[in-house]
Amino acid sequence: MTHKTNVADAFGKEFSDIREGEALVYKTSTSGSAVLVTRVQPGEWIAQAGS
Numbered sequence: 866m867t868h869k870t871n872v873a874d875a876f877g878k879e880f881s882d883i884r885e886g887e888a889l890v891y892k893t894s895t896s897g898s899a900v901l902v903t904r905v906q907p908g909e910w911i912a913q914a915g916s
Contacts, residue, residue: 886910 872889873881880889886907891899 869881869883872883876889883889883904884906888905888910890902890905892902893899
């Protein structure tokens with residue numbers, strides 16, 4: 866968990882639009898860097914919790 870400015874600083878300008886409550890989901894790899902799988906918006910978390 867972090868703040869918007871930290872995400873933008875760490876991962877670049879493509880993440881400068883990250884929203885409150887948004888999650889970045891990464892998959893780890895034994896042969897290299899972690900890879901971004903998806904960005905989950907707050908509303909999606911709420912929808913998944915209800916199903």
